[in-house]
Amino acid sequence: MSTPKSLVRDTAAAEERVDAAAGATAEESVLALDGVDKSFGDETAVDGVSLSVRRGELLTLLGPSGCGKTTTLRMIAGLEAPSAGSITIADEEVAGTGDRFVKPEERDVGIVFQDFALFPHLTVRENIAFGLQDADADATAERVDDLLELVNMPDHGEKTPDQLSGGQKQRVALARSLAPEPDVLLLDEPFSNLDVRLRVEMREEVRRILKAAGVTAVSVTHDQEEALSISDRVAVMNDGTLEQIGKPEAVFQQPESKFVASFLGRASFLKGHLSEGKVDTGVGRFNAATLEGYDTVYDGAPVDVLVRPDDLRATPASDSNADGTVVSRQYVGPSFIYRVELDSGEAVHCLHNHVEEFDLDQSVAVDLVADHPLAWYPR
Incomplete structure (x- = not known):
């Protein structure tokens, strides 16, 4: 029927x-x-x-x-x-x-x-x-x-x-x-x-x-x-x-x-400081316009910036140029998720294709590669 x-x-x-x-x-x-x-x-x-x-x-x-x-x-x-x-x-x-x-x-x-x-x-x-x-x-x-x-x-x-x-x-x-x-x-x-x-x-x-x-x-x-x-x-x-x-x-x-x-997905928070339209973080300085709803009224404020594993990318670096060290990795089939302890004391996660392997304790630089506005919260 x-x-x-x-x-x-x-x-x-x-x-x-x-x-x-x-x-x-x-x-x-x-x-x-x-x-x-x-x-x-x-x-x-x-x-x-x-x-x-x-x-x-x-x-x-x-x-x-x-x-x-x-x-x-x-x-x-x-x-x-x-x-x-x-x-x-x-x-x-x-x-x-x-x-x-x-x-x-x-x-x-x-x-x-x-x-x-x-x-x-x-x-x-x-x-x-x-x-x-x-x-x-x-x-x-x-x-x-x-x-x-x-x-x-x-x-x-x-x-x-x-x-x-x-x-x-x-x-x-x-x-x-x-x-x-x-x-x-x-x-x-x-x-x-x-x-x-x-x-x-x-x-x-x-x-x-x-x-x-x-x-x-x-x-x-x-x-x-x-x-x-x-x-x-x-x-x-x-x-x-x-x-x-x-x-x-x-x-x-x-x-x-x-x-x-x-609660929704894997989240890391970068401690940042807003100053003159820039955000200083443990992975470097970037344009504050990257932040969702940013306004210059917040200049001078300390903030926490939400980054997810696909927002960050790690690359091998010498100790003098590194932002942190790989401390763990999780294999999830098509990808690895690496946990990186930053020299600033924070920890972040980076998502990489399964063919890109890093050793534990390897020094890496971490770059922000997000192509969307980032959520952030006053600290």
């Missing part, structure tokens, strides 16, 4: 709609959190989180363990009640004013758990149909057929979960959650139970499925690579607060805090 247009939409068109929604107003959002707090006794797990999720968007809550992201997801689902603030789904306040609290089963929300939570005694078809108990048999069968096509499993309907691979179980769990066409789909660490190779493959597949279905989704993870690769926007959380929210490339390239910079 071919998948009807009402279910499967052109993925490219869906992506364009999300990009066009970048300026969406609060009224156009499907999910909104406003000043949401959650406390457990004297401990504050979530502190004043406000955000909105646009129709058809995939937003990922990213942060270290204990930062409040899972608690935030549970409050959206209705598994926890916020201590303060409000949550709105599809224009209905589901938690907030007074004692307003809509039970989980009465919210139009689907959940994909990290262990998939499939019913072992039911077939794939029966698992997917579980949330369609109010539909008649013909409508249920058609919906299940459509979803099996959507997740590329049209010939697996009569199998039981124990006959499926990890990736197939995830597809079934996703199809089951999509079956009742929820306003919002929540994904709790959706790839954590998969091996590394399958995890990468399923990221792409899950994004394709979500975009094809046109669903609005919120995912939770502590995996930076996962968040950056599948999300339309990333919301970075730390210690219960929302540090930054934006497109993955914007959050990575223009982190608004040193925490965000450090």
Whole structure:
């Protein structure tokens, strides 16, 4: 059976709609959190989180363990009640004013758990149909057929979960959650139970499925690579607060805090001093115009400049011309990442092609080769 247009939409068109929604107003959002707090006794797990999720968007809550992201997801689902603030789904306040609290089963929300939570005694078809108990048999069968096509499993309907691979179980769990066409789909660490190779493959597949279905989704993870690769926007959380929210490339390239910079990818910070439009650092002096948003008003200020491994390049040098010494290296397949201790006392990382090898304790000069504005922070 071919998948009807009402279910499967052109993925490219869906992506364009999300990009066009970048300026969406609060009224156009499907999910909104406003000043949401959650406390457990004297401990504050979530502190004043406000955000909105646009129709058809995939937003990922990213942060270290204990930062409040899972608690935030549970409050959206209705598994926890916020201590303060409000949550709105599809224009209905589901938690907030007074004692307003809509039970989980009465919210139009689907959940994909990290262990998939499939019913072992039911077939794939029966698992997917579980949330369609109010539909008649013909409508249920058609919906299940459509979803099996959507997740590329049209010939697996009569199998039981124990006959499926990890990736197939995830597809079934996703199809089951999509079956009742929820306003919002929540994904709790959706790839954590998969091996590394399958995890990468399923990221792409899950994004394709979500975009094809046109669903609005919120995912939770502590995996930076996962968040950056599948999300339309990333919301970075730390210690219960929302540090930054934006497109993955914007959050990575223009982190608004040193925490965000450090949490997203490998980060080093060069101590610098601004003077007469220049920055003096442990790898030399360069034009302050290289800094994102630089203004002469900051001249004379000490700063920390964010540099990532691909922003720097090491070259062999005599001791008299060197900036530092290679102290370790990490082989990552096509590349080496070298850790260089600078004579200034700082340490930086340099990314090199795998054919460019340096010995440990080798003296090197380090050059700034970044072709983009560098993030920086007052010290």
